[in-house]
Amino acid sequence: MSSVEARGLTHTYSKGTPFERTAIDSLTFQIPAGDFVGIIGHTGSGKSTLVQHLNGLMKPTAGSVLIGGKDIWAKPDEIRALRFEVGLCFQYPEYQLFEETVYKDIAFGPGNMGLSEQEIDARVREAAALCGVADELLERSPFELSGGQKRRVAIAGVLAMRPKVLIMDEPTAGLDPRGREDILEQVGRYHRESGATVLLVSHSMEDVARYAKSVLVLEKGRLAMQGSVAEVFREEERLSALHLGIPQVTSIFRRLRAMGFDLPEDVFTVEQGEALLRPLLEGGRDA
Protein backbone atom coordinates (compact mmCIF):
# COMPACT_ATOMS: atom_id res chain seq x y z
CA MET A 1 0.00 0.00 0.00
CA SER A 2 1.82 3.00 -1.24
CA SER A 3 0.57 6.13 -2.88
CA VAL A 4 1.74 6.93 -6.39
CA GLU A 5 2.39 10.48 -7.46
CA ALA A 6 3.77 12.16 -10.57
CA ARG A 7 4.91 15.78 -10.69
CA GLY A 8 5.47 17.33 -14.09
CA LEU A 9 6.59 13.94 -15.38
CA THR A 10 8.02 14.28 -18.90
CA HIS A 11 9.92 11.91 -21.15
CA THR A 12 11.45 12.75 -24.52
CA TYR A 13 12.86 9.93 -26.63
CA SER A 14 16.05 10.36 -28.70
CA LYS A 15 16.67 13.89 -27.55
CA GLY A 16 18.80 15.85 -29.99
CA THR A 17 18.18 13.66 -33.05
CA PRO A 18 15.68 13.97 -35.90
CA PHE A 19 13.67 11.22 -34.16
CA GLU A 20 13.01 13.34 -31.06
CA ARG A 21 9.53 12.66 -29.68
CA THR A 22 7.90 13.57 -26.40
CA ALA A 23 5.98 10.50 -25.23
CA ILE A 24 4.65 11.93 -21.98
CA ASP A 25 4.41 15.61 -21.28
CA SER A 26 4.19 17.24 -17.82
CA LEU A 27 1.96 14.62 -16.20
CA THR A 28 0.85 15.53 -12.71
CA PHE A 29 -1.46 13.26 -10.71
CA GLN A 30 -1.91 11.65 -7.33
CA ILE A 31 -3.14 8.14 -6.64
CA PRO A 32 -3.92 7.44 -2.98
CA ALA A 33 -2.63 4.23 -1.38
CA GLY A 34 -4.93 1.25 -1.89
CA ASP A 35 -6.73 2.68 -4.91
CA PHE A 36 -7.53 0.65 -8.03
CA VAL A 37 -6.92 2.87 -11.04
CA GLY A 38 -7.68 2.21 -14.69
CA ILE A 39 -5.39 3.94 -17.18
CA ILE A 40 -6.97 4.39 -20.58
CA GLY A 41 -5.90 6.14 -23.74
CA HIS A 42 -5.68 5.68 -27.46
CA THR A 43 -2.72 3.71 -28.90
CA GLY A 44 0.42 5.84 -28.63
CA SER A 45 -0.97 8.05 -25.89
CA GLY A 46 2.00 7.26 -23.63
CA LYS A 47 0.47 4.65 -21.30
CA SER A 48 3.36 2.19 -21.56
CA THR A 49 5.97 4.94 -21.19
CA LEU A 50 4.18 6.21 -18.11
CA VAL A 51 4.06 2.87 -16.32
CA GLN A 52 7.75 2.21 -16.97
CA HIS A 53 8.55 5.41 -15.10
CA LEU A 54 6.63 4.33 -12.02
CA ASN A 55 9.08 1.55 -11.13
CA GLY A 56 12.20 3.31 -12.33
CA LEU A 57 12.77 1.36 -15.55
CA MET A 58 12.82 4.67 -17.36
CA LYS A 59 14.23 7.88 -15.99
CA PRO A 60 12.16 11.02 -16.53
CA THR A 61 13.79 13.69 -18.68
CA ALA A 62 11.97 16.20 -16.46
CA GLY A 63 9.76 16.01 -13.39
CA SER A 64 9.60 13.33 -10.75
CA VAL A 65 7.81 10.20 -9.54
CA LEU A 66 6.95 9.72 -5.87
CA ILE A 67 6.08 6.33 -4.41
CA GLY A 68 4.85 6.44 -0.83
CA GLY A 69 5.73 10.12 -0.79
CA LYS A 70 9.41 9.58 -1.65
CA ASP A 71 11.11 10.62 -4.89
CA ILE A 72 12.28 7.34 -6.45
CA TRP A 73 15.36 8.91 -8.05
CA ALA A 74 16.54 10.57 -4.82
CA LYS A 75 18.83 7.58 -4.28
CA PRO A 76 19.60 5.95 -7.65
CA ASP A 77 21.37 3.01 -5.96
CA GLU A 78 18.13 1.90 -4.37
CA ILE A 79 16.15 1.73 -7.58
CA ARG A 80 16.36 -2.06 -7.59
CA ALA A 81 14.75 -2.28 -4.15
CA LEU A 82 11.96 -0.06 -5.45
CA ARG A 83 11.15 -2.57 -8.20
CA PHE A 84 10.22 -5.14 -5.56
CA GLU A 85 7.82 -2.62 -4.07
CA VAL A 86 6.31 -1.59 -7.40
CA GLY A 87 5.59 -4.74 -9.41
CA LEU A 88 5.22 -4.16 -13.14
CA CYS A 89 3.73 -6.78 -15.40
CA PHE A 90 4.34 -6.01 -19.07
CA GLN A 91 2.13 -6.60 -22.05
CA TYR A 92 2.46 -10.23 -23.20
CA PRO A 93 4.48 -11.12 -20.07
CA GLU A 94 4.79 -14.75 -21.22
CA TYR A 95 7.81 -13.67 -23.32
CA GLN A 96 9.83 -13.20 -20.15
CA LEU A 97 9.68 -16.90 -19.15
CA PHE A 98 13.10 -18.54 -19.27
CA GLU A 99 13.59 -21.12 -16.51
CA GLU A 100 13.54 -24.89 -16.77
CA THR A 101 10.48 -25.21 -14.59
CA VAL A 102 7.46 -23.09 -13.82
CA TYR A 103 8.42 -23.14 -10.14
CA LYS A 104 11.88 -21.72 -10.77
CA ASP A 105 10.49 -19.04 -13.03
CA ILE A 106 7.99 -17.81 -10.44
CA ALA A 107 10.82 -17.93 -7.88
CA PHE A 108 13.06 -15.61 -9.98
CA GLY A 109 11.69 -12.38 -8.50
CA PRO A 110 11.61 -13.49 -4.84
CA GLY A 111 15.08 -15.04 -5.36
CA ASN A 112 16.42 -11.67 -6.49
CA MET A 113 15.01 -10.14 -3.32
CA GLY A 114 17.39 -12.31 -1.32
CA LEU A 115 14.69 -14.10 0.68
CA SER A 116 15.18 -17.37 2.54
CA GLU A 117 14.39 -20.66 0.84
CA GLN A 118 11.25 -21.28 2.92
CA GLU A 119 10.00 -17.78 2.29
CA ILE A 120 10.53 -18.18 -1.47
CA ASP A 121 8.75 -21.52 -1.43
CA ALA A 122 5.80 -20.07 0.47
CA ARG A 123 5.54 -17.13 -1.93
CA VAL A 124 5.79 -19.24 -5.07
CA ARG A 125 3.00 -21.53 -3.90
CA GLU A 126 0.85 -18.64 -2.77
CA ALA A 127 1.27 -16.75 -6.05
CA ALA A 128 0.69 -19.91 -8.11
CA ALA A 129 -2.50 -20.65 -6.21
CA LEU A 130 -3.71 -17.07 -6.55
CA CYS A 131 -3.15 -17.11 -10.32
CA GLY A 132 -4.73 -20.53 -10.79
CA VAL A 133 -1.49 -22.33 -11.70
CA ALA A 134 -2.13 -25.94 -10.68
CA ASP A 135 0.41 -27.68 -8.45
CA GLU A 136 1.23 -30.34 -11.02
CA LEU A 137 2.32 -27.63 -13.47
CA LEU A 138 5.02 -26.32 -11.15
CA GLU A 139 7.58 -28.94 -12.22
CA ARG A 140 6.79 -28.69 -15.94
CA SER A 141 8.75 -26.57 -18.40
CA PRO A 142 7.03 -23.22 -18.99
CA PHE A 143 7.51 -23.68 -22.74
CA GLU A 144 5.18 -26.70 -22.79
CA LEU A 145 2.22 -24.74 -21.46
CA SER A 146 -0.62 -23.18 -23.41
CA GLY A 147 -0.68 -19.42 -24.02
CA GLY A 148 -3.15 -18.75 -21.23
CA GLN A 149 -1.23 -20.87 -18.75
CA LYS A 150 2.03 -19.12 -19.63
CA ARG A 151 0.36 -15.78 -19.00
CA ARG A 152 -0.74 -16.91 -15.52
CA VAL A 153 2.74 -18.16 -14.69
CA ALA A 154 4.27 -14.85 -15.77
CA ILE A 155 1.79 -12.87 -13.69
CA ALA A 156 2.44 -15.16 -10.72
CA GLY A 157 6.14 -14.31 -11.14
CA VAL A 158 5.32 -10.66 -10.47
CA LEU A 159 2.80 -11.29 -7.67
CA ALA A 160 5.30 -13.55 -5.87
CA MET A 161 7.26 -10.42 -4.99
CA ARG A 162 4.16 -9.19 -3.09
CA PRO A 163 4.42 -5.66 -4.51
CA LYS A 164 2.71 -2.85 -2.64
CA VAL A 165 1.90 -1.25 -5.95
CA LEU A 166 0.91 -3.55 -8.79
CA ILE A 167 0.94 -2.24 -12.35
CA MET A 168 -0.57 -4.38 -15.11
CA ASP A 169 -0.01 -3.27 -18.71
CA GLU A 170 -2.89 -4.79 -20.65
CA PRO A 171 -2.79 -8.14 -18.89
CA THR A 172 -5.64 -9.57 -20.95
CA ALA A 173 -4.38 -8.73 -24.47
CA GLY A 174 -4.78 -11.70 -26.79
CA LEU A 175 -6.74 -13.91 -24.38
CA ASP A 176 -10.16 -15.45 -24.88
CA PRO A 177 -13.09 -13.98 -22.87
CA ARG A 178 -12.86 -16.66 -20.22
CA GLY A 179 -9.11 -16.14 -19.74
CA ARG A 180 -9.61 -12.37 -19.53
CA GLU A 181 -12.15 -12.66 -16.77
CA ASP A 182 -10.03 -15.14 -14.78
CA ILE A 183 -6.97 -12.94 -14.85
CA LEU A 184 -8.84 -9.78 -13.91
CA GLU A 185 -10.57 -11.64 -11.07
CA GLN A 186 -7.15 -12.71 -9.79
CA VAL A 187 -5.85 -9.16 -9.95
CA GLY A 188 -8.96 -8.01 -8.12
CA ARG A 189 -8.42 -10.66 -5.48
CA TYR A 190 -4.81 -9.61 -4.98
CA HIS A 191 -6.02 -6.03 -4.57
CA ARG A 192 -8.60 -7.00 -1.95
CA GLU A 193 -6.42 -9.41 0.00
CA SER A 194 -3.18 -7.43 0.09
CA GLY A 195 -4.63 -3.94 -0.02
CA ALA A 196 -2.10 -3.07 -2.73
CA THR A 197 -2.53 -0.07 -4.99
CA VAL A 198 -3.32 -1.39 -8.47
CA LEU A 199 -2.90 0.37 -11.81
CA LEU A 200 -4.55 -1.37 -14.73
CA VAL A 201 -3.74 -0.24 -18.26
CA SER A 202 -6.51 -1.40 -20.52
CA HIS A 203 -8.23 -0.87 -23.83
CA SER A 204 -11.43 -2.35 -22.52
CA MET A 205 -13.77 0.19 -20.96
CA GLU A 206 -15.84 -2.70 -19.60
CA ASP A 207 -12.87 -4.07 -17.66
CA VAL A 208 -11.95 -0.67 -16.29
CA ALA A 209 -15.54 0.09 -15.28
CA ARG A 210 -15.85 -3.23 -13.58
CA TYR A 211 -12.65 -3.37 -11.56
CA ALA A 212 -11.29 0.14 -11.17
CA LYS A 213 -12.42 2.78 -8.70
CA SER A 214 -10.91 5.72 -10.52
CA VAL A 215 -9.64 6.39 -14.02
CA LEU A 216 -6.76 8.30 -15.64
CA VAL A 217 -7.24 9.23 -19.29
CA LEU A 218 -4.16 9.98 -21.41
CA GLU A 219 -4.16 11.75 -24.73
CA LYS A 220 -0.98 12.37 -26.75
CA GLY A 221 1.18 12.15 -23.63
CA ARG A 222 -0.93 14.55 -21.60
CA LEU A 223 -3.41 13.90 -18.82
CA ALA A 224 -6.80 14.48 -20.43
CA MET A 225 -9.13 13.46 -17.59
CA GLN A 226 -8.91 12.10 -14.08
CA GLY A 227 -11.70 11.09 -11.74
CA SER A 228 -13.86 8.32 -10.40
CA VAL A 229 -15.29 5.76 -12.81
CA ALA A 230 -18.66 7.53 -12.68
CA GLU A 231 -17.16 10.96 -13.28
CA VAL A 232 -15.13 9.88 -16.28
CA PHE A 233 -17.66 7.66 -18.04
CA ARG A 234 -20.35 10.29 -17.65
CA GLU A 235 -18.52 12.36 -20.25
CA GLU A 236 -19.23 10.30 -23.31
CA GLU A 237 -18.71 13.19 -25.73
CA ARG A 238 -15.29 14.10 -24.39
CA LEU A 239 -14.20 10.47 -24.43
CA SER A 240 -15.32 9.92 -27.98
CA ALA A 241 -13.41 13.04 -29.02
CA LEU A 242 -10.35 11.20 -27.64
CA HIS A 243 -11.29 8.11 -29.71
CA LEU A 244 -12.38 6.30 -26.57
CA GLY A 245 -15.75 4.85 -25.77
CA ILE A 246 -17.81 4.12 -22.70
CA PRO A 247 -18.90 0.65 -21.58
CA GLN A 248 -21.60 -0.73 -23.86
CA VAL A 249 -24.04 -1.22 -21.02
CA THR A 250 -23.60 2.42 -20.01
CA SER A 251 -24.37 3.58 -23.50
CA ILE A 252 -27.51 1.39 -23.60
CA PHE A 253 -28.75 2.96 -20.37
CA ARG A 254 -28.02 6.43 -21.67
CA ARG A 255 -30.02 5.69 -24.77
CA LEU A 256 -32.91 4.26 -22.75
CA ARG A 257 -32.94 7.45 -20.70
CA ALA A 258 -33.00 9.50 -23.87
CA MET A 259 -36.04 7.48 -24.94
CA GLY A 260 -37.77 8.57 -21.77
CA PHE A 261 -37.26 5.63 -19.41
CA ASP A 262 -36.65 6.54 -15.82
CA LEU A 263 -33.31 4.83 -15.34
CA PRO A 264 -30.06 5.95 -13.72
CA GLU A 265 -27.14 7.11 -15.83
CA ASP A 266 -24.39 5.60 -13.73
CA VAL A 267 -24.60 1.98 -14.82
CA PHE A 268 -21.21 0.51 -15.66
CA THR A 269 -21.47 -3.26 -15.40
CA VAL A 270 -23.83 -5.81 -16.88
CA GLU A 271 -24.71 -7.01 -13.36
CA GLN A 272 -25.80 -3.54 -12.31
CA GLY A 273 -27.83 -3.26 -15.48
CA GLU A 274 -29.44 -6.63 -14.96
CA ALA A 275 -30.43 -5.77 -11.38
CA LEU A 276 -32.16 -2.65 -12.67
CA LEU A 277 -33.83 -4.04 -15.75
CA ARG A 278 -34.96 -7.49 -14.60
CA PRO A 279 -37.63 -6.24 -12.14
CA LEU A 280 -39.00 -3.91 -14.82
CA LEU A 281 -39.15 -6.63 -17.46
CA GLU A 282 -40.60 -9.26 -15.15
CA GLY A 283 -43.00 -6.73 -13.70
CA GLY A 284 -44.09 -5.96 -17.24
CA ARG A 285 -44.82 -9.62 -17.97
CA ASP A 286 -47.05 -9.93 -14.91
CA ALA A 287 -49.10 -6.93 -15.84
Add this chain to the structure above:
Amino acid sequence: MRDITMGQYFPGNTVIHKMDARTKLLAVLCYIIELFFVKTLAGFALMAVALFAAIAVSTIPFKMVARSVKPILILLAFTAILNLFYTDGDPLFRIWKLTATWQGLELGVFMMVRIALLIMGSSLLTYTTSPILLTDAMERLMSPLKALKVPVGELAMMMTVAMRFIPVLVEETDKIMSAQKARGADFESGGVLKRAKALVPILVPLFVSSFHRAEELAVAMECRCYHTDRPRSRLKSTVMGARDYVMLALMALLFAAILFGTNRILWTFIPTV
Protein backbone atom coordinates in the same frame (compact mmCIF):
# COMPACT_ATOMS: atom_id res chain seq x y z
CA MET B 1 20.56 -0.38 -26.81
CA ARG B 2 18.63 2.35 -28.58
CA ASP B 3 21.80 4.34 -29.05
CA ILE B 4 23.14 2.06 -31.77
CA THR B 5 23.44 4.39 -34.74
CA MET B 6 25.49 2.26 -37.14
CA GLY B 7 23.30 1.22 -39.99
CA GLN B 8 20.45 3.50 -39.08
CA TYR B 9 18.62 5.10 -41.97
CA PHE B 10 17.75 8.81 -41.87
CA PRO B 11 15.10 9.46 -44.51
CA GLY B 12 15.67 12.53 -46.63
CA ASN B 13 15.08 14.01 -50.02
CA THR B 14 18.52 15.11 -51.23
CA VAL B 15 20.51 14.16 -54.33
CA ILE B 16 22.46 11.70 -52.21
CA HIS B 17 19.29 10.08 -50.90
CA LYS B 18 17.80 9.79 -54.36
CA MET B 19 20.92 8.42 -55.99
CA ASP B 20 20.79 4.79 -57.07
CA ALA B 21 21.96 2.56 -54.21
CA ARG B 22 24.34 0.80 -56.61
CA THR B 23 26.07 4.10 -57.35
CA LYS B 24 26.43 4.88 -53.67
CA LEU B 25 27.75 1.41 -52.92
CA LEU B 26 30.32 1.65 -55.74
CA ALA B 27 31.25 5.19 -54.72
CA VAL B 28 31.89 4.15 -51.11
CA LEU B 29 33.88 1.13 -52.27
CA CYS B 30 35.89 3.43 -54.52
CA TYR B 31 36.37 5.92 -51.66
CA ILE B 32 37.72 3.19 -49.38
CA ILE B 33 40.19 1.96 -52.00
CA GLU B 34 41.32 5.54 -52.62
CA LEU B 35 41.91 6.02 -48.91
CA PHE B 36 44.54 3.31 -49.05
CA PHE B 37 46.33 4.94 -51.97
CA VAL B 38 46.64 8.29 -50.24
CA LYS B 39 50.18 8.95 -49.06
CA THR B 40 50.28 12.66 -48.19
CA LEU B 41 48.58 15.16 -45.93
CA ALA B 42 47.31 17.04 -48.95
CA GLY B 43 45.73 13.83 -50.16
CA PHE B 44 43.93 13.29 -46.84
CA ALA B 45 42.79 16.90 -46.86
CA LEU B 46 41.31 16.37 -50.32
CA MET B 47 39.58 13.15 -49.24
CA ALA B 48 38.17 14.84 -46.12
CA VAL B 49 36.87 17.79 -48.14
CA ALA B 50 35.19 15.38 -50.57
CA LEU B 51 33.47 13.53 -47.71
CA PHE B 52 32.42 16.72 -45.88
CA ALA B 53 30.96 18.06 -49.11
CA ALA B 54 28.93 14.88 -49.50
CA ILE B 55 27.75 15.11 -45.88
CA ALA B 56 26.75 18.74 -46.38
CA VAL B 57 24.74 17.85 -49.49
CA SER B 58 23.00 14.98 -47.69
CA THR B 59 21.87 17.35 -44.86
CA ILE B 60 22.69 14.62 -42.32
CA PRO B 61 23.94 16.49 -39.22
CA PHE B 62 27.73 16.26 -39.12
CA LYS B 63 27.44 15.29 -35.45
CA MET B 64 25.55 12.11 -36.39
CA VAL B 65 28.24 11.04 -38.87
CA ALA B 66 31.04 11.84 -36.43
CA ARG B 67 29.27 9.78 -33.78
CA SER B 68 29.80 6.62 -35.85
CA VAL B 69 33.54 6.87 -35.09
CA LYS B 70 32.92 6.74 -31.33
CA PRO B 71 32.71 2.94 -30.95
CA ILE B 72 36.15 2.48 -32.56
CA LEU B 73 38.02 5.22 -30.69
CA ILE B 74 39.97 2.63 -28.68
CA LEU B 75 40.96 0.81 -31.85
CA LEU B 76 42.09 4.13 -33.35
CA ALA B 77 44.23 5.01 -30.34
CA PHE B 78 45.74 1.51 -30.29
CA THR B 79 46.65 1.67 -33.99
CA ALA B 80 48.21 5.10 -33.59
CA ILE B 81 50.33 4.03 -30.60
CA LEU B 82 51.52 0.84 -32.30
CA ASN B 83 52.53 2.78 -35.37
CA LEU B 84 54.19 5.49 -33.33
CA PHE B 85 56.57 3.11 -31.58
CA TYR B 86 57.06 0.31 -34.08
CA THR B 87 58.14 2.30 -37.11
CA ASP B 88 61.83 2.71 -37.83
CA GLY B 89 63.14 6.19 -38.50
CA ASP B 90 64.32 9.43 -36.92
CA PRO B 91 63.79 9.33 -33.14
CA LEU B 92 61.25 11.73 -31.70
CA PHE B 93 61.26 10.79 -27.99
CA ARG B 94 61.82 7.71 -25.83
CA ILE B 95 59.72 6.08 -23.13
CA TRP B 96 61.50 3.23 -21.34
CA LYS B 97 62.74 0.93 -24.15
CA LEU B 98 60.36 2.24 -26.77
CA THR B 99 61.41 4.83 -29.27
CA ALA B 100 58.84 6.97 -31.00
CA THR B 101 59.80 8.15 -34.46
CA TRP B 102 58.76 10.98 -36.76
CA GLN B 103 57.87 8.42 -39.38
CA GLY B 104 55.85 6.51 -36.77
CA LEU B 105 53.98 9.67 -35.82
CA GLU B 106 53.17 10.32 -39.46
CA LEU B 107 52.07 6.75 -40.11
CA GLY B 108 50.01 6.68 -36.91
CA VAL B 109 48.18 9.90 -37.70
CA PHE B 110 47.60 8.81 -41.30
CA MET B 111 46.20 5.47 -40.19
CA MET B 112 43.86 7.15 -37.69
CA VAL B 113 42.56 9.61 -40.26
CA ARG B 114 42.20 6.80 -42.80
CA ILE B 115 40.10 4.60 -40.52
CA ALA B 116 38.01 7.53 -39.29
CA LEU B 117 37.22 8.65 -42.85
CA LEU B 118 36.49 5.06 -43.85
CA ILE B 119 33.95 4.63 -41.06
CA MET B 120 32.37 8.03 -41.67
CA GLY B 121 32.12 7.37 -45.40
CA SER B 122 30.38 4.04 -44.96
CA SER B 123 28.09 5.42 -42.28
CA LEU B 124 27.01 8.15 -44.70
CA LEU B 125 25.99 5.33 -47.04
CA THR B 126 23.84 3.60 -44.44
CA TYR B 127 22.40 6.90 -43.18
CA THR B 128 21.17 7.83 -46.64
CA THR B 129 20.15 4.43 -48.03
CA SER B 130 17.40 2.22 -46.67
CA PRO B 131 18.59 -1.32 -45.86
CA ILE B 132 16.22 -2.82 -48.42
CA LEU B 133 17.62 -0.70 -51.25
CA LEU B 134 21.12 -1.50 -50.09
CA THR B 135 20.71 -5.27 -50.22
CA ASP B 136 18.90 -4.87 -53.51
CA ALA B 137 21.91 -3.01 -54.86
CA MET B 138 24.27 -5.72 -53.60
CA GLU B 139 22.17 -8.37 -55.28
CA ARG B 140 22.21 -6.54 -58.59
CA LEU B 141 25.92 -5.78 -58.44
CA MET B 142 26.67 -9.42 -57.64
CA SER B 143 24.30 -10.86 -60.23
CA PRO B 144 27.11 -11.65 -62.74
CA LEU B 145 28.30 -14.20 -60.14
CA LYS B 146 25.15 -16.23 -60.81
CA ALA B 147 26.99 -17.65 -63.80
CA LEU B 148 29.47 -19.16 -61.35
CA LYS B 149 26.59 -20.84 -59.46
CA VAL B 150 26.87 -18.43 -56.53
CA PRO B 151 23.40 -18.32 -54.86
CA VAL B 152 23.16 -14.55 -55.15
CA GLY B 153 19.38 -14.42 -54.68
CA GLU B 154 19.47 -16.46 -51.50
CA LEU B 155 22.38 -14.44 -50.11
CA ALA B 156 20.53 -11.21 -50.77
CA MET B 157 17.37 -12.61 -49.19
CA MET B 158 19.31 -13.65 -46.09
CA MET B 159 20.89 -10.22 -45.85
CA THR B 160 17.55 -8.49 -46.26
CA VAL B 161 15.96 -10.64 -43.56
CA ALA B 162 18.91 -10.11 -41.22
CA MET B 163 18.86 -6.35 -41.70
CA ARG B 164 15.10 -6.18 -41.43
CA PHE B 165 15.17 -7.95 -38.08
CA ILE B 166 17.98 -6.01 -36.39
CA PRO B 167 15.63 -3.31 -35.06
CA VAL B 168 13.05 -5.96 -34.14
CA LEU B 169 15.60 -7.90 -32.12
CA VAL B 170 16.95 -4.75 -30.49
CA GLU B 171 13.44 -3.78 -29.45
CA GLU B 172 12.72 -7.27 -28.22
CA THR B 173 15.94 -7.40 -26.20
CA ASP B 174 14.98 -4.08 -24.66
CA LYS B 175 11.56 -5.39 -23.72
CA ILE B 176 12.84 -8.63 -22.20
CA MET B 177 15.54 -6.78 -20.28
CA SER B 178 12.94 -4.42 -18.87
CA ALA B 179 10.66 -7.28 -17.91
CA GLN B 180 13.48 -9.08 -16.08
CA LYS B 181 14.66 -5.87 -14.45
CA ALA B 182 11.12 -5.39 -13.21
CA ARG B 183 11.58 -8.71 -11.41
CA GLY B 184 14.79 -7.46 -9.85
CA ALA B 185 17.32 -8.88 -12.32
CA ASP B 186 20.68 -7.19 -11.93
CA PHE B 187 22.87 -6.85 -15.04
CA GLU B 188 25.22 -4.19 -13.80
CA SER B 189 26.99 -5.54 -10.73
CA GLY B 190 29.10 -8.56 -9.83
CA GLY B 191 32.04 -10.35 -11.43
CA VAL B 192 32.36 -11.74 -14.95
CA LEU B 193 30.76 -15.06 -14.05
CA LYS B 194 27.82 -13.43 -12.30
CA ARG B 195 27.27 -11.09 -15.21
CA ALA B 196 27.42 -13.93 -17.72
CA LYS B 197 24.87 -15.83 -15.67
CA ALA B 198 22.67 -12.76 -15.51
CA LEU B 199 22.35 -12.93 -19.32
CA VAL B 200 20.50 -16.26 -19.25
CA PRO B 201 17.12 -14.66 -18.43
CA ILE B 202 17.53 -12.49 -21.54
CA LEU B 203 19.06 -14.95 -23.98
CA VAL B 204 16.64 -17.82 -23.43
CA PRO B 205 13.48 -15.82 -24.19
CA LEU B 206 15.26 -14.11 -27.08
CA PHE B 207 16.19 -17.44 -28.67
CA VAL B 208 12.73 -18.85 -28.16
CA SER B 209 11.07 -15.88 -29.82
CA SER B 210 13.62 -15.76 -32.66
CA PHE B 211 12.92 -19.36 -33.60
CA HIS B 212 9.24 -18.59 -33.39
CA ARG B 213 9.63 -15.63 -35.69
CA ALA B 214 11.75 -17.57 -38.18
CA GLU B 215 9.07 -20.21 -38.41
CA GLU B 216 6.31 -17.66 -38.89
CA LEU B 217 8.31 -15.81 -41.52
CA ALA B 218 9.01 -19.03 -43.44
CA VAL B 219 5.32 -19.93 -43.44
CA ALA B 220 4.36 -16.43 -44.56
CA MET B 221 6.88 -16.57 -47.40
CA GLU B 222 5.72 -19.97 -48.54
CA CYS B 223 2.10 -18.80 -48.47
CA ARG B 224 3.11 -16.16 -50.98
CA CYS B 225 4.83 -18.79 -53.14
CA TYR B 226 8.37 -17.62 -52.47
CA HIS B 227 10.87 -19.68 -54.45
CA THR B 228 14.58 -19.12 -54.64
CA ASP B 229 15.01 -20.85 -57.98
CA ARG B 230 12.73 -18.52 -59.94
CA PRO B 231 13.69 -15.12 -61.24
CA ARG B 232 12.11 -12.38 -59.16
CA SER B 233 10.82 -9.09 -60.46
CA ARG B 234 10.74 -5.82 -58.54
CA LEU B 235 7.98 -3.41 -57.68
CA LYS B 236 10.27 -0.41 -57.98
CA SER B 237 13.15 -1.01 -60.29
CA THR B 238 15.62 1.81 -60.33
CA VAL B 239 17.43 3.05 -63.39
CA MET B 240 20.77 4.82 -63.26
CA GLY B 241 20.38 8.45 -64.27
CA ALA B 242 22.57 11.46 -64.96
CA ARG B 243 23.32 12.08 -61.28
CA ASP B 244 24.65 8.55 -60.94
CA TYR B 245 27.08 8.91 -63.83
CA VAL B 246 28.19 12.32 -62.54
CA MET B 247 28.86 10.80 -59.11
CA LEU B 248 30.90 7.95 -60.56
CA ALA B 249 32.83 10.39 -62.75
CA LEU B 250 33.58 12.51 -59.68
CA MET B 251 34.91 9.46 -57.86
CA ALA B 252 37.18 8.64 -60.82
CA LEU B 253 38.37 12.24 -60.87
CA LEU B 254 39.15 12.04 -57.15
CA PHE B 255 41.15 8.87 -57.79
CA ALA B 256 43.16 10.60 -60.51
CA ALA B 257 43.78 13.61 -58.28
CA ILE B 258 45.14 11.34 -55.57
CA LEU B 259 47.37 9.26 -57.82
CA PHE B 260 48.73 11.96 -60.10
CA GLY B 261 48.25 15.05 -57.94
CA THR B 262 48.62 14.93 -54.20
CA ASN B 263 50.80 11.83 -54.05
CA ARG B 264 53.36 13.59 -56.26
CA ILE B 265 53.60 16.65 -54.03
CA LEU B 266 55.77 15.63 -51.12
CA TRP B 267 53.84 17.72 -48.61
CA THR B 268 54.30 15.87 -45.35
CA PHE B 269 55.47 16.96 -41.96
CA ILE B 270 58.61 14.85 -41.76
CA PRO B 271 61.36 17.47 -41.35
CA THR B 272 63.88 16.03 -43.82
CA VAL B 273 63.09 13.31 -46.28
